[in-house]
Amino acid sequence: MNRQLAAVILAAGQGTRMKSDIPKVLHAVGGRPMLSQVVQIARALDARPVVPVIGHGAELVRSTLHSEGLTFVVQDQQLGTGHALQCTEPALKGFSGDLLLLCGDVPLLREATLRSLLAHHQKTGASVTTLTAEMADPTGYGRIIRGPSGVELIVEEKDATDAQRQVREINTGIYLFRAPQVFAFLRRLDNRNAQGEYYLTDVVAAARQAGERVEALLVADAQETMGINDRVQLAEADCIMRRRINTFHQRAGVTLVDPAATYIGQEVAIGPDTLVHPGAHLRGRTTIGRACEIEPGVVVTDCTIGDRVHLKPGSVLSESTIGNACAVGPMAHLRPGTVLAGNNKIGNFVETKKAVIGEKSQASHLTYIGDATLGKNVNIGCGTITCNYDGVNKYQTTIEDDVFVGSDTQFIAPVTIGRGSLIGAGSTITRDVPPNALAIARSEQKNIEGWAEKNRKKKSKTSEK
Ligand code: UD1
Ligand code: CA
Numbered sequence: 121m122n123r124q125l126a127a128v129i130l131a132a133g134q135g136t137r138m139k140s141d142i143p144k145v146l147h148a149v150g151g152r153p154m155l156s157q158v159v160q161i162a163r164a165l166d167a168r169p170v171v172p173v174i175g176h177g178a179e180l181v182r183s184t185l186h187s188e189g190l191t192f193v194v195q196d197q198q199l200g201t202g203h204a205l206q207c208t209e210p211a212l213k214g215f216s217g218d219l220l221l222l223c224g225d226v227p228l229l230r231e232a233t234l235r236s237l238l239a240h241h242q243k244t245g246a247s248v249t250t251l252t253a254e255m256a257d258p259t260g261y262g263r264i265i266r267g268p269s270g271v272e273l274i275v276e277e278k279d280a281t282d283a284q285r286q287v288r289e290i291n292t293g294i295y296l297f298r299a300p301q302v303f304a305f306l307r308r309l310d311n312r313n314a315q316g317e318y319y320l321t322d323v324v325a326a327a328r329q330a331g332e333r334v335e336a337l338l339v340a341d342a343q344e345t346m347g348i349n350d351r352v353q354l355a356e357a358d359c360i361m362r363r364r365i366n367t368f369h370q371r372a373g374v375t376l377v378d379p380a381a382t383y384i385g386q387e388v389a390i391g392p393d394t395l396v397h398p399g400a401h402l403r404g405r406t407t408i409g410r411a412c413e414i415e416p417g418v419v420v421t422d423c424t425i426g427d428r429v430h431l432k433p434g435s436v437l438s439e440s441t442i443g444n445a446c447a448v449g450p451m452a453h454l455r456p457g458t459v460l461a462g463n464n465k466i467g468n469f470v471e472t473k474k475a476v477i478g479e480k481s482q483a484s485h486l487t488y489i490g491d492a493t494l495g496k497n498v499n500i501g502c503g504t505i506t507c508n509y510d511g512v513n514k515y516q517t518t519i520e521d522d523v524f525v526g527s528d529t530q531f532i533a534p535v536t537i538g539r540g541s542l543i544g545a546g547s548t549i550t551r552d553v554p555p556n557a558l559a560i561a562r563s564e565q566k567n568i569e570g571w572a573e574k575n576r577k578k579k580s581k582t583s584e585k
Contacts, residue, residue, distance in 0.1 A: 123242070124217030126299065127167035129158050130204050131224030132175030132195040137350040143177030145224035146184055147354055150361035151385045151403060154348060155181065157227040159188055164231045165238070167220055171211050173204045200317030201293070206306045212299055218242070219297040221320070225348045226293065228357055233339055234294075240337045241296040247332030248302070248324055250274065251294040253342040261290035262321050264336050271334040274321035278314035289338065291321060292345035305330070391427065409444070418449070426462065440472075443479075461496075478521065490514075491533065495521035501545060503528040520555070 135144025145155035155172060162170045169191040174181045178194050195207045205221065212219070218241060220234070233251070241249035250271065252264050258277075263284050265273040274291045275284050305326035309318050324334050339345055348354050365386060366379040373392030376382045381398035384390070388402045391410035399416040402408065406420050409427035414420070417434045425431075425442045432449030440454045443462030448454065452466045457474035460466065464477055467484035475489045483489060483500035491508040494500075498519050506517040507530050515533035519525070523537050526545030537543065538555030547561040 124215070125165060125167045125220060125238070126212060126215050126217060127162035127165070127170045127220040127222060128205060128208050128212075129155065129162065129170065129172040129222045129224050130201060130293075131155055131172050131181065132178075132198050132204055133225075134176040134198075135225065135349070138354075139351075143174075143181055144348070146177070146181060147348070147351075149227045149348070149354065149357045150365065151383075153184060154227040155224040156185060156188065158222050158224055158229070159185070159190065161229050161231060161234065162220065162222060165220070165234055169211070169215075171208050172224065173207055200311065200315070201320035202306055202309045202318035202322060205320055206303070206309075206318070209300075209303045209306075212303075215299050217299060219299045219302060221293075221295045221297065223293050223347060226345060227348065228344045228346055228360055229294065230344055233344055237294070237296060237337050240335060244333060244335050246270070246296075246335035247298055247327040247330075249296045249335040249337060250324070251292045251339055251345065252289050252336045253292050253339050253345050255288055255290050255342065258285075258288050258290045262293075263287040264289040264291060266336070269333070271324060271336045272328055274324045276314065276319060276321060289336070292339065293347070294345065295320075297323070301332075415449070423454075455490075489517075492517040492519065492531075494519045495523070495539065497522045498525070499523075500525045501527035501529060504530070506531045506533055508533045 131145040133144065138144050138147060146153045149157055159170055171191045171193055173193050173195050175195045175198055182192055191211050193208045193211050195204050237249060237251050255261065260277055262274045262276050263280055264271055264287060265275060265284060302323060305323045308326055309322050311318050313319060327334050343360060346353065346357060348357055362383065363379065365384050366376055366382055369384060369390050370376055370379065374390045375395045378398040382396050383401040385403045387404065388406045390408045393411040394408055396414045397416045400414045401419045403420065404422040406423050408425045409429065411427055412425060412429045414431045415433045418431045419436045421438045423437050423440045423442065426444035428445045429442050430447045434451040435449030437454040439456035440458035442460045445462060446460050446464045448466045449468065451468050453471040454466065455471065455473035458472040459476045461477060461479045463480045465482035465484060466472065469485065470483045470487045473490040475492045477494045478496035478498065480496055481494050481498035485502040487500055487504045489506055491514050492506050504525050508514050508517065517531045517533045518536040520537060520539035522540045525543045526547065528546045529543050530548045532548065532550045535549055536552045538553055538557065540556040541553045542558050543549060544558065544560035547559060549559060549561055553559040
């Protein structure tokens with residue numbers, strides 16, 4: 121029978137070696153704060169409640185993760201890992217299942233590993249099950265001291281004998297306990313040790329004294345339990361996470377030209393036969409279809425992108441929807457609310473915002489389209505601007521199907537351009553244009569014969585004097 125599961129995440133420490141004004145657990149791995157990453161692992165196991173123990177920068181941690189439905193517990197003084205867990209007792213009052221203990225600075229754990237830990241814990245009926253790792257160099261870690269009937273003791277490096285220091289099986293700091301039993305053991309802890317701290321690891325000896333069984337499960341890949349203490353390790357963890365995500369996409373049929381230099385968020389979905397070049401950043405809730413090409417320096421955030429879309433170098437797209445077979449960029453900026461119906465071309469130095477653009481319409485160069493609705497087959501000439509803002513309000517521009525807009529046109533919104541009409545280049549359009557009309561709005565040209573030549577002569581005489 122499966123018992124209920126709750127999770128406690130230790131995250132009160134300062135993280136001095138990060139040399140940072142923000143708490144360590146808010147530094148990002150895989151595009152999200154480490155603590156969120158760990159919360160997600162706990163959630164994947166259906167742990168409830170999820171209780172982060174916070175201390176340093178508590179308010180910032182709380183406000184950053186406010187929407188994640190967590191039960192925060194504040195540990196005012198960091199008196200040790202045992203004390204940290206003790207602080208959660210009131211929050212877990214009445215809970216009598218298994219208690220998973222995680223660390224906010226160990227972000228690479230896999231769900232499958234914790235499922236094995238849970239299965240082992242439940243199968244053996246242990247009071248405590250710790251996740252352990254074999255280390256070539258175990259320096260600094262707590263050592264696992266095994267006896268004939270399971271684990272006898274975890275001894276910290278600073279408290280260990282020379283013989284104990286030879287042990288290479290270390291405590292990763294991830295455990296399963298039984299609530300409320302563990303809180304009874306915690307009450308018996310003291311801080312008479314080399315660091316003057318209340319050690320969570322001492323729960324092991326307390327459980328053994330009470331005649332309980334303590335188990336250890338060796339993790340297959342020690343990399344998963346890597347703790348982050350400084351920015352070098354932060355970058356290493358980020359790199360490992362990136363490799364995991366990218367490998368997943370490669371196996372699903374996505375070509376990554378250089379996976380080490382391709383940055384894909386954890387929630388991004390990509391269809392097969394899509395080709396992603398180095399330096400692309402795909403972020404947030406982005407979905408990309410099949411057979412697309414994403415070129416270097418493209419940044420996509422929270423977009424839905426269809427099939428056979430070509431995003432050319434340096435383009436930036438946010439909160440936009442791109443239909444099939446569109447070409448965007450190079451260096452186009454598609455801001456929130458852009459919707460391209462399909463087969464559109466948005467060329468270099470074109471910016472769009474809240475722009476709904478019909479099938480096959482195109483704006484190939486140097487244009488701003490904001491607060492606008494364009495029909496099908498509209499051609500927007502180079503240098504066109506929708507003047508949507510009078511300093512106070514925003515106004516709509518509507519351009520119906522099959523309109524041809526000459527270069528260097530300004531639309532002074534609100535304005536509607538009727539279907540099939542043609543706008544002469546250089547026009548400043550202030551009034552609606554009826555369907556199929558020609559609109560030209562620029563002052564007429566005047567040619568003054570010989571003027572330039574006369575002017576040149578006059579100037580050269582003055583300079584002779
Ligand atoms: C701890 C273990 C050690 C293990 C190692 C794995 C103890 C006594 N030792 O040692 O056996 O090998 O982790 O990395 O538990 N924290 C709090 N409040 C506190 C103290 C710590 O929230 O009062 C948090 C820290 O922010 C950190 C985690 O607990 O996230 C571990 O604390 P840390 O001081 O790094 O423990 P270690 O000495 O590394
Ligand atoms: Ca540590």
